[in-house]
Amino acid sequence: MSAPVRRTYTHATPVALTSKTSLVAVAMAVCLWASSAPAQTLPRGVVVDPVPCADDPAQTYALYLPSNYSPERSWSVLLAFHPAALGRQMAEKFQAAAEQYGYIVAASNNARNGPHAISAAAAQAMGTDVSRRFSVDLQRVYLTGMSGGARVALGIALGNPNIAGVVASSAGYPDSQPRETVPFPVFGTAGTEDFNYVEMRLLDRRLSSPHFLAVFDGGHTLPPVEIATDALAWMELQAIRSRRRVRDDALVGRMLEKRRAAIAATSGLADTHYLLRALVSDFSGLADVTAEERRLDEMSRQSDVKKALKREREMDEAEVRLLGEIIDLEGQLGDEGRRVVAMMTLRERLSTLSRRAAADSDTPERRQGRRQLRWVVAGASGRVQDREYLALLEQHRLQGR
DSSP: OOOOSOOOOOOSSOOSOOSHHHHHHHHHHHHTOOOOOOOOOOOSSSEEEEEEOSSOTTOEEEEEOOTTOOTTSOEEEEEEEOTBOOHHHHHHHHHHHHHHHTEEEEEESSOBSSOHHHHHHHHHHHHHHHHHHSOEEEEEEEEEEETHHHHHHHHHHHTOTTOOEEEEESOOOTTOOOOSOOSSOEEEEEETTOTTHHHHHHHHHHOOSSEEEEEESSSSSOOOHHHHHHHHHHHHHHHHHTTSSOOOHHHHHHHHHHHHHHHHTOOOHHHHHHHHHHHHHHHBTTBOOHHHHHHHHHHHTOHHHHHHHHHHHHHHHHHHHHHHHHHHHHHGGGOTTTHHHHHHHHHHHHHHHHHHHTOSSOOHHHHHHHHHHHHHHHHGGGTOOOHHHHHHHHHTOOSOO
């Protein structure tokens, strides 16, 4: 693994397959894919974009076939969803990982933030087309998405017990509610200044089924290629654990050494504790991790580690509370009796966040201020119609994502 900084209140209205009907329809489409794969002549080893779906040419996707693709064997497939229908960006992000681990990548150019029916139709069309063109291992179907696309991917997976895993970048479940378990592994990613950062941390903290959260320096965006590659490597490890693929001790050994190197390069107590716990969870039963188990047990009993973990939880909780308070204040803007006080309080809160966000030093407080400010500004138009307040928010809008 790379050495992520590590491992929420959610932005705007979740873009997801929220209706039971659409979830079931897409789930059935995935389950009923045909396994036969007619001959295809699309280039290998490069991203091909667009690829029109045979049944509906208006539905297209960006495609990556590994350079050694052959219909003589079945291949893992990664179906990808971008919130702005930019399939190429998704395919290029996972291209190196797909080449290394043998995945077909198909990324929709139609699924996007908006009505769930659009993404449902795109997922069904793309999934059906990929399964007809190529030799797909139906036990190794994975989903990934960015922001609203992550909600689409998780929404499909929640309605389909055969999905092998989900890589969720910068957003969680369709309803934004953490869960204790899900029937598929989840590899999450988030930037340190991502407005959905806390959502992803809460998702990670609540889950007890297989999961991992990689945090990188950045905002609301796709992760670096190295972390995207780590994500598919982690899925390979989970496939070994679930016996979806044959055991490969050489692969397990390489991954274990990389994870150990990541821990050695990590200095923060909370981050080290998290990575140790994840290593023990991922590799127990596959490799000798008694040294890590012993170290994890020792760290868990140290007062300074307990304080660091408590401080992290308190910061997350404070972030959630502040955003909740802002939503409550926004709700008061429509009440003439409370509007003046609410607007004054919102001005003060936004000014405080802007000062934190503009600090010269890159501190946890500055990162928190930047992601909170971005969350408030990015989702405001879906929550409030007050023109004066929306104009105020524009004055505090940060550049970039």
